[in-house]
Amino acid sequence: MVQFKGPDSSEDTAQLGAKAVLPETVDVNIRQLDPIPAPRAFINELPLSRDIIKLVRDSRRQISDVLHGRDDRLLVIVGPCSIHDAKAAKDYANRLGELKSQLSDDLLIVMRVYFEKPRTTIGWKGLINDPDLDGTFNIRKGMWLARRILLDVAHQGLPAATEWLDPITPQYLCDLVSWGAIGARNTESQVHRELASGMSMPIGFKNSTDGNVKAAADSCFASANEHHFLSINLDGHVIAAETKGNPDCHIILRGSTHGPNYSKKDVAEALTALRASRVGEAASHGVIIDAAHGNSGKNEVREAEVVEDLAARIADGENGISGVMMESFIEGGHQDPGPLNTLVYGKSVTDRCIAWPRTEELLRKLASAVRMRRARAAQDSQSGGEAQTHE
Template sequence: MDSDSSLEDGRIESFGVMAAPVDIKNDLPLSAAAAHSVNDGRAAVRGVLERSDPRLLVVVGPCSMHDPVACMVYARRLHGLAAELAGSLLLVMRVYFEKPRTTTGWKGYINDPFMDDSFRIEEGMRRARRFLLDVAELGLPAATEALDPISPQYLGDLVSWTAIGARTSESQTHREMASGLSTPVGFKNATDGDVDAAINAIISASRPHSFLGISRYGRSSIIRTRGNPHGHLVLRGGAGRPNYDSVSVKLAEQSLIRAALPPNIVVDCSHANSFKKPEMQPLVLADVAAQIRDGNRSIVGVMIESHLEAGNQPIPKDLSQLRHGCSVTDACVDWATTERMLRELAATTADALQRRLATAGRE
């Protein structure tokens, strides 16, 4: 006899059927070109983390995706810049579909693709997969944040680098999920600036786990993972203070070494490190570049929030009033600034990165 639904579903309005991951993947299959791009992107990121590739990982792109047309314009531009700077920088496009909210607000393209509170999640998932396919077929690696633990079953085959955010690095669910992801995973320090939580997450995710989830067929499953050996630390500042400076980086490096982890650090130029002021992101990046030029070896990458246009905008009731290529979440630097930042980063660090390669394996 079924249990009384009023005892367990008293606050549930309805249950909607969601297509299984395998069905959406069959409708939007991974092409040979896309698979090659994703595999190459993952291998390149692993090479950076393992120090066989001296380049800097650069995760760059919009704070969040809300307009696939504008973001595809951005992707094509980034693809061209990636080829130009390939000797020093490994450019990976930031493609974030899910947005954690402190209280309420737009939760991202998958949750509400039409930005009208219609919450057509299956349509959002299909559109997100279509966009990632387009990016991969262009030959550009993609990065995203793993927020919903079910989403990777739908999109994980198209991602080359994954972030676990500041709000979720302490979450057991996200540590377990990260242990089974096929990508390298960057764990951000907590919103209060605490680095230990992220370091504990790296250790946890490197171990095997068993937990409840769904299979590619959409069935509830016991998922058993092998552990992810490519977890690393992302410094994003916290509690109103930045932590990209040389002292903070050195302290984080020492904490990683004490935990018997590789001293791999990615610096997020946005969030608390720039006080969420996009005009300060170039200053953060210039400081990081100078640290690398002067001999720092623990910084292996950076993150930049960037779009076609500078700043951000609220979501209007009349969506036709949205400015093309301007963020609806955190404010971004514009494309011209992005080009300048990345060219200067490549020029400042080129010699130091080659020295890293020359001494690889002897440190």
């Protein structure tokens, strides 16, 4: 059983009761208000070491370099669909960290560490919302656990990726995250575009659930510009935030309700549309392809086949693919959520995931594909130089 400590909030509870607004017209549908300590309290209790700060800063720069074409490696964002077990997350990070060190010349590996899950209707909304998977919704514990897990991942030398769903969550966690995503359901949201404009990391916008790529392109353009909006600071105070704009926003092709969109034709069409629009260099240089979700019908066997198809195309010299996303865990498939002591260890409680042995095989194939693409590019460059000499 996880021993939860976390910052004390007894003073906050007393203040909330003393300053509560009269209930006649406010909080009519609120059953309870549970105070959560300000972000700074969590950061002070679970701080970053100098080595972890360097890891986060360096990996953000490296991801930006891949997205802009300054680094010819392939960005690979891989890990569980969602995190529900701190021990299994650390175990997975240890395995991935060992492989990352072997493949770092060809792949920039970032671990998926997703704590918030958008639901089409209702369901388990992630570790932050319900860390015990039992409907007790101890969000204070969930936030503390999320931060601790991110530190565990960083200690394995791994950058972390997550989806930003709630606009308040980043203040608690973003110092430990190297890459962020805005999901298909939120890609047209003004709130999330404003949020992305001020984030200190590259942000990927997924195409809408109906396959609309223009909405994600508009998000990249909007997020590259400055915004002014209400937010909170590290001390939990309401502030008016003024952002500079984020130059590292880009597109994620994740398929749609109508089917996949990872084909060579889909990528070419998306890039043509992006280059004709007002998006920045990162978005117009290439796309990230999510092999899960609509591109595989949420089937882990099919997802692995999608990754293999992408590897073959990369090896053949196809440009425009900056990165690949994979949902992977220790065990393949998925199971229904429930208390930890009732669950299969290392198996997803949300979407189906590729098992670790198959994941390792696929990552090695992607690394080999990058080497082949690099050799092909060098050969083409040499051939071009020789042709110019003869002329």
